[in-house]
Amino acid sequence: MSQSHALSDDQVAGELRKMTAFIRQEALEKGREIQLKADEEFAIEKSKLVRQETAAIDxxxxxxxxxxxxxxQITRSTLANRTRLRVLGARQELLDELFQEARGQISGIAAKDAKKYQEVLQALILEGLYALNESxxxxxxxxxxxDAVKKAIGEVEKEFKNAVGREVKVNLDEEEPLPDDNAGGVSIIGGNGKIEINNTFEERLRLLEIDALPAVRETLFGKNTNRRFYD
Structure with a gap:
């Protein structure tokens, strides 16, 4: 004969409480696990985002x-170029004034000293004769x-013959004179009119300006000026 072991209501209620407590505990532990996992993933994602933002900001x-x-750099370069241009402009203006003053002085040579001017004309003509070496x-x-040129021609013809050993005929071209506003000097024509040696004061000063400009710059503005400002 079998014996029935039926649970009383109190026992059933107790078992239910145990099961409920167990399930609740499991849920709490699972919840904490999920929370820890979420916090960990959040920290990783946060660190990643921080690194990305930091890199983007950098x-x-x-x-x-x-x-x-x-x-x-562009601003400095622009200012430096403007300053350089101002300096170059000021220096060029000073040089132009210097040579303009020289032009004014040579223009008055003939009026100040006729004898000296004739000697200069002789030297300029003789230089042309030596260069052309024509009869x-x-x-x-x-x-x-x-009048001054004619006197100079007479002296030059003698000097050329003494130096070279042969005669030369120098003709004053009165049909095509130099402009009246020319500073002075002469132009010597040879090669049947095809060769011209410009020995006017203005041309000689122009050549002097080209040749002497580096030295004049150094004298006025100091050494290394050409390299710094004109190269």
């Missing part, structure tokens, strides 16, 4: 820094220098 800062540095040449001069 990249942006570096880009802006480079842009600022480039802008500053017949023409000379052009200002109309107001006509």
């Amino acid at each position: 990249t942006q800062y570096e880009k802006k820094f480079k842009q600022a540095a480039m802008s500053q 017949n040449v023409d000379v052009r001069a200002r109309k107001k220098d006509k």
Whole structure:
């Protein structure tokens, strides 16, 4: 004969409480596990986002820094170029004034000292004769220098013959004189009119200006001026 072991209501209620407590405990532990996992994943994701944002900020800062540095460099270069141009302009203006003053001084040579001027004309004509080495040449001069040039020609023909050993005929071209506003000097024509040696004061000063400009710059503005400002 079998014996029935039926649970009383109190026992059933007790078992239910145990099961409920067990399930609740399991749920709590699972919840804590999920929370820890979530916190861990959040921390990882947060760290990742922070690194990404930091890298983006660093990249942006570096880009802006480079842009600022480039802008500053351009500004400095622009200011330096403007300053350089001002300095160059001022120096060129001073040099132009210097040579303009020289032009004014040479223009007054003939009026101040006729004898000295004739000697200069002789030297200029003789230089042309040596360069051309011809037996017949023409000379052009200002109309107001006509008498001085004729006297110079007479002396030059003698000097050339003594130096070279043969005669030369120098003709004053009165049909095509040099302009009256010319500073002075002469132009020697040879090669049947095809060769001209410009020995006017203005041309000689122009050549002197080209040749002497580096030395004049150094004298006025100091050494290394040409390298710094004119190369």
